[in-house]
Structures are given as C-alpha cells and as structure tokens.
Amino acid sequence: MAGASGRVVRRWYPHVLRSFLQVPALQLHVSKTAMRASQKDFESALSQVKLLKDPGNEVKLKLYALYKQATEGPCNTPKPGVFDLINKAKWDAWNALGSLPKETARQNYVDLVSGLSSSSDSSSQVKPEADRKQRGYETLVVTSEDSITKIMMNRPAKKNAITTQMYNEIMLALKAASKDDSAITVLTGNGDYYSSGNDLSNFTDIPPEGIEEKAKSSAILLRDFVDCFIDFPKPLIAAVNGPAVGISVTILGLFDTVYASSRATFHTPFSHLGQSPEGCSSYTFPKIMGPAKAAEMLIFGKKLTAAEACAQGLVSEVFPDSTFQKEVWTRLKAYSKLPPNAMRISKQVIRNREKEKLHAINAEESRVLQERWLSDECTNAVMNFLTRKAKL
Numbered sequence: 270m271a272g273a274s275g276r277v278v279r280r281w282y283p284h285v286l287r288s289f290l291q292v293p294a295l296q297l298h299v300s301k302t303a304m305r306a307s308q309k310d311f312e313s314a315l316s317q318v319k320l321l322k323d324p325g326n327e328v329k330l331k332l333y334a335l336y337k338q339a340t341e342g343p344c345n346t347p348k349p350g351v352f353d354l355i356n357k358a359k360w361d362a363w364n365a366l367g368s369l370p371k372e373t374a375r376q377n378y379v380d381l382v383s384g385l386s387s388s389s390d391s392s393s394q395v396k397p398e399a400d401r402k403q404r405g406y407e408t409l410v411v412t413s414e415d416s417i418t419k420i421m422m423n424r425p426a427k428k429n430a431i432t433t434q435m436y437n438e439i440m441l442a443l444k445a446a447s448k449d450d451s452a453i454t455v456l457t458g459n460g461d462y463y464s465s466g467n468d469l470s471n472f473t474d475i476p477p478e479g480i481e482e483k484a485k486s487s488a489i490l491l492r493d494f495v496d497c498f499i500d501f502p503k504p505l506i507a508a509v510n511g512p513a514v515g516i517s518v519t520i521l522g523l524f525d526t527v528y529a530s531s532r533a534t535f536h537t538p539f540s541h542l543g544q545s546p547e548g549c550s551s552y553t554f555p556k557i558m559g560p561a562k563a564a565e566m567l568i569f570g571k572k573l574t575a576a577e578a579c580a581q582g583l584v585s586e587v588f589p590d591s592t593f594q595k596e597v598w599t600r601l602k603a604y605s606k607l608p609p610n611a612m613r614i615s616k617q618v619i620r621n622r623e624k625e626k627l628h629a630i631n632a633e634e635s636r637v638l639q640e641r642w643l644s645d646e647c648t649n650a651v652m653n654f655l656t657r658k659a660k661l
C-alpha cells in the first residue's frame with residue numbers, strides 16, 4: 270500500500286497482526302464484562318490500531334498482552350512448550366502483567382496506541398536515537414538516549430513505594446530494555462527517595478478469595494519480579510539518588526554496578542515488619558559483605574550510610590549529593606559507548622554460572638515470605654504503619 274509520501278507503507282493490521290497474535294476478529298470486540306470508564310477510549314484505540322504501520326513485534330506483543338489483560342484479566346492459561354516460540358512469547362508478555370487490574374491494562378493499551386499514533390504521524394521527523402519517552406507506564410518514566418535506557422520510579426510523593434502496578438511495569442520495562450538497542454540499563458528514582466520499598470498498601474487490597482490467595486499471588490509476583498533481575502542480560506546499573514528501603518535494597522545484589530548519592534541510606538527492616546529477606550539477599554548479601562555484616566542488615570535491620578554500604582561492597586562508588594546526577598550520567602554515557610556485545614558477554618561470563626542457584630534461592634525466599642505475610646507479626650507491623658502508629 271502506498272502512503273501519502275509515496276513510500277510503501279505496510280499495513281500490519283488485520284492480517285499480519287491477526288496471524289502473529291492469532292486473535293480471532295471477533296475477539297477484537299470488547300466483551301460486555303469489560304465495560305468501564307475508559308471503554309469508549311479503548312474501543313477507539315482498537316479501531317485506531319488498525320490504521321497504524323507495523324510497530325514491530327515487541328510492541329505487538331505489548332499490545333497483545335494489554336488487550337488480553339484488559340478483556341480477560343490475569344493470564345491463567347497453561348504455558349506453551351519451549352518450542353512453540355510465538356505462543357510462548359505471547360504467553361510470557363501476558364503473564365508478565367501479573368495481576369495488573371483490567372482497567373489499568375485498558376488505560377495502558379489506550380496510552381500505548383495513542384503514543385504509536387502520534388509517533389507514526391511524525392515518524393519522518395523522529396530520529397531513531399532521539400530521547401524517546403516511552404509511553405504506557407503510569408508509575409515509571411522510561412527513556413532511551415545515548416544508548417542508555419533509564420527506568421525511573423516515579424511516585425515521588427510516596428517515596429517511590431512499589432505498588433503491584435509498579436512491580437509489573439518494572440518487569441515490562443526490563444523486558445523491553447533487554448531487547449532494545451541500548452547498551453546499558455539504569456534504574457533510579459524521582460524525587461528525594463530512591464524507593465521506600467514495597468508499598469505497604471499492597472497488603473490492603475485483599476481479593477474476595479481471601480488473604481491466603483493474596484499471599485499466594487504476591488509470592489508469584491515477587492518471584493517473577495526478582496527473576497527479571499536475575500535474567501537481565503545487559504549491564505544493569507542502579508543510580509541510588511536517595512534513601513533506599515526493603516526490596517529496593519535487596520535487589521541491588523543482582524545489579525552489576527551501584528552508584529549512590531552521599532544522601533542515600535540502605536535499610537532492610539524485615540524483622541521490624543515481621544518479614545524475611547527477598548531479592549536473593551539471603552545469598553548475595555553474605556557473599557558480598559560477609560555473613561556477620563549481612564546479618565546485621567537482614568536480621569537486625571541496621572541502616573547503612575552510603576559510605577558504609579560502599580565499604581561493605583554493596584555500593585560501587587559514592588558521589589556527593591550536589592554533583593551526583595552530573596557525575597553519574599557523565600560516567601554512564603562513557604560506559605554506554607563501549608562495545609555492547611562485549612559488555613553483554615562479559616556479564617554472562619560473570620553471572621551465568623550462578624543463575625540457576627539464584628532462581629532456586631528466589632523461589633525459596635518467596636515461599637517463606639508467603640507464610641510470613643500471613644503471620645500476626647507482619648499483620649501488626651503493616652497495620653501500625655497504615656494507621657500512622659509506626660514509621661521506620
């Protein structure tokens with residue numbers, strides 16, 4: 270088909286998309302059960318999508334996953350076999366959305382299509398290497414520039430506490446970053462905190478099936494989340510711009526490099542919260558800092574300053590807070606110019622032999638936490654925070 274410019278424009282919908290995603294035409298009509306506030310926008314996005322140029326397989330997978338989540342809810346179909354590559358990729362994309370609410374998925378679908386429409390309108394002017402703010406995230410700002418994908422947690426008013434939606438969006442962003450053309454990926458926080466860890470209001474959203482079911486699905490979410498860090502194939506850097514708590518600290522052991530502002534602190538108050546370590550920290554922390562120092566953090570909740578965390582090997586380098594952003598990004602831009610394949614392969618050589626072990630540890634930590642979340646110690650600690658009786 271010839272576009273307005275005379276260029277040959279390949280319309281990818283419906284035949285290509287349908288054959289790729291094998292979505293029957295009828296499925297593209299929204300089911301009545303999916304009626305919500307953004308229903309009209311969603312329907313118009315479904316029509317708009319037909320007019321777009323081929324956005325590439327990665328985006329098609331994202332659209333597919335959001336469409337399935339928006340209309341059917343969380344993925345609960347059996348995982349296709351390893352050799353069923355297309356269906357497995359589709360299943361993985363849908364499954365990665367975890368328990369993202371239907372309404373949010375619908376909104377994300379609408380945002381994604383609107384982003385695609387505006388970028389295809391001005392596609393002739395957009396440089397592929399330009400700073401691209403990726404749309405479709407509500408709790409993150411994801412940008413790609415200078416061969417660096419930056420994933421910034423963006424709930425500064427809540428100290429970047431990680432909601433279920435943010436866990437899902439970080440997983441999506443990591444999966445996209447693992448396949449994009451960037452050389453390195455950076456996780457950071459917006460505002461004065463890096464992250465205050467798990468959003469404790471995650472404990473209040475109990476489904477009709479009860480707290481046990483919530484603990485079970487949360488353990489799956491946690492395990493999937495940490496797996497994404499274990500498996501991330503490119504150099505992964507944390508730019509810890511301020512205090513870090515809980516899971517935002519424990520997963521640092523799975524990063525390749527950790528830069529910290531002098532204002533950052535590192536705090537894992539699991540016993541105070543009636544919980545136990547996650548993010549593979551029960552293995553990585555003793556390995557990084559020795560069992561005695563790790564126990565002080567993970568059992569007794571000792572908070573480390575940035576300088577202490579650096580002395581103990583959890584942090585690679587500390588920068589004065591006043592120059593943190595400038596110095597870190599100058600350093601990262603230089604690193605991002607190194608040959609990407611060499612960096613990726615070096616990471617594999619360093620990390621691969623431990624992957625299986627890390628997955629097993631992650632599974633075990635998630636299993637133990639699933640039980641902890643049902644304990645009185647944990648319930649009381651969370652209630653105390655939510656009723657403003659306690660802070661860390």
Ligand SMILES: CCCCCCCCCC/C=C/CC(=O)SCCNC(=O)CCNC(=O)[C@H](O)C(C)(C)COP(=O)(O)OP(=O)(O)OC[C@H]1O[C@@H](n2cnc3c(N)ncnc32)[C@H](O)[C@@H]1OP(=O)(O)O
Pocket residue numbers: 426427428430431465466467468469470471472480483484487488490491514515516517538539542544547642654659660661
């Ligand atoms: C049934 C099972 C369900 C479980 C689902 C879990 C899924 C995966 C779990 C993985 C496990 C992770 C373990 C952890 O991460 S443990 C760490 C948890 N984090 C905390 O306990 C921190 C709690 N926050 C605080 O103590 C303080 O807020 C602070 C971080 C010390 C900052 O204090 P400050 O006085 O400076 O600021 P405020 O308290 O006024 O905070 C500003 C607003 O932000 C809200 N906030 C901050 N942190 C969190 C949080 N972690 N969860 C929820 N809300 C948070 C705070 O309430 C303020 O909100 P407001 O303005 O509306 O009052």
